[in-house]
Amino acid sequence: MTIQANPAEFVSSVKRPADIDAFWADVLAQTAQIPLQADVSYDPLRSSPQVDVYQVHYTSLDHVGIAGWYARPANHAGQLPGLLVVPGYSMEPLIPKNWAARGYAAFSVAPRGKLRSNGQFNPGYPGLLTHGIVDRNTYIYRGFYMDSCRGVDFLVSRDEVDADRLGVTGHSQGGGLSVVVAALRPEIKVATSGAPFLCGFMDAIELTDGYPYQEIADYLRLHPESLQQVTDTVAYFDGISLAPKVTCPIIVNIGLQDSTCPPETGYALFRAMGSEDKQLYDYDGFGHDANNAVHTGIIESFLAQHLEP
């Protein structure tokens, strides 16, 4: 492993593909042609006196069925801001009761392969990160990113959601997905990204020997001849490639001792972001938690400032 003495000065090897905008415009267009077909059912078991919880299913790219949890305040008047909550790599999507209790219409998506969205596609963990990785047109994250973006479609389909007040938040893989959704869906007005994964893929396998990035190192150990194909593929999916398209207000928090998502990649991501209203919180003495114990309050205030729940 070769880590930087000063991770803030790290120069990423990611090269933004010349046709990346056309690639994603095409994928988004393909997705838009598929009817959302959202099915929303009240879940009395998971609801409480303060929060109504719904199980949601919709259709995404490749006609894959996607599940999610939708939570909103039990008693509300008028429209609510919408918040898309995107999940970590190996965790299950949380029921966003905490956000609903704060006045948001919150949707927590389970992209393909997660429990409840794995009936048609289930590569497992480890395994998901390298599924189809030799071809950008078959790489799993092509659909996985669309499954997350469709969460925006779901939120704007709800009468109670104010489409002018939409945000996205997540940590780890969710931090990477926040960047992706903010880049690809202009409806997003504000974003937060914690300890972002999916940024500097090929840098990360040189910077850390921990999973999940280790999955790519495992793959290349078995298929060394595929190095260039893998590098070419992930460049289209790398948060650093997509970051210039992020123009909404955004905050990013990283831990300088993060052994899962190396801080070097977090700095590179932040520098690449196109937003004029962006702030980085780099916490020394913290790992993949990126000082969540304190930073959660900063996220709550930042989202409240922009979305006014």
Added chain:
Amino acid sequence: MSTSADARPQNFDAYWQDTLAELGRLPAAPEVEEIPFRSTEFATAYGVRLTSIGPYRIFGYLSIPRGQGPFPVRYFLPRYGSVADLVPQGTSNGQRQRYVTFALCARGQRRSDQPYAASFPGQLTDCIDDPSSYIYRGIVADCCRGLEYLLTRPEVDPQRVAAIGADMALITAALCPRITHLVYTPVIFHRALERAAATQAYPLEELNDYLRQRPERRDQVLETLAYYDASHFAPMVGARTLLMAEAGSSPLGPSALEPLVQSIKSSTDVHESENSGYRDGAYSELWLSRELGVAEPSLPAHWR
């Protein structure tokens, strides 16, 4: 009938003896298959399938260092959630150079999800109104079976077998005295219902959800939880122990856990969380390498 998790059920010992006896009547019938994808120049990875009570087939990821053993063991017990990693996320894959590692996927988790695929949330309250059919009875048996299998491996040093994890690590160490070291992070099964009342966060929120729907079953839930409460297992733990407490005045902080710590039979160190995965992880790693007599700790590059 017990009505509090604080009260040790009268048949607590019999309940667990019966569980282990049921397990003992079933052959483990191991199937072991190399996984070239996860093998490295310094360690070979295997998928292991075993029979646990039910009978039910469970899976585990085994990694054996290349070279001359025997080696110390890190036995990673399942946490709440569908995924069990080969080695825990955030730790160095390089630990597989020095340790036999075994990560168990308990029933309901991925790779041990045929025919029972657990829901998360959902698993914590699966059959919780009856101790004899509560899903965690089988999960505990799965954990004990995994240890039994590990100890059959000639590469394992039986004097250095560390159980690492949350509640299942403590319970397994209590029921299986051949575990020599324990790194235990309390999460669910300690005053669970009492703590659930003060949170909306899962997994404990599962208990609130369940009892909102079925308030008449509160006593049954309490009775079942009493068979799993850490306070009843702690006096049975003979392994050298590191308890990873939460910070400050949390119900899982050092002060609140003091009675539990005092009741652990063996020598126990307590680390109060610094709310930093790095600081807490490094502390645990250094403790473990020191206690197991491994000269070089397996620290990720960013922790050195």
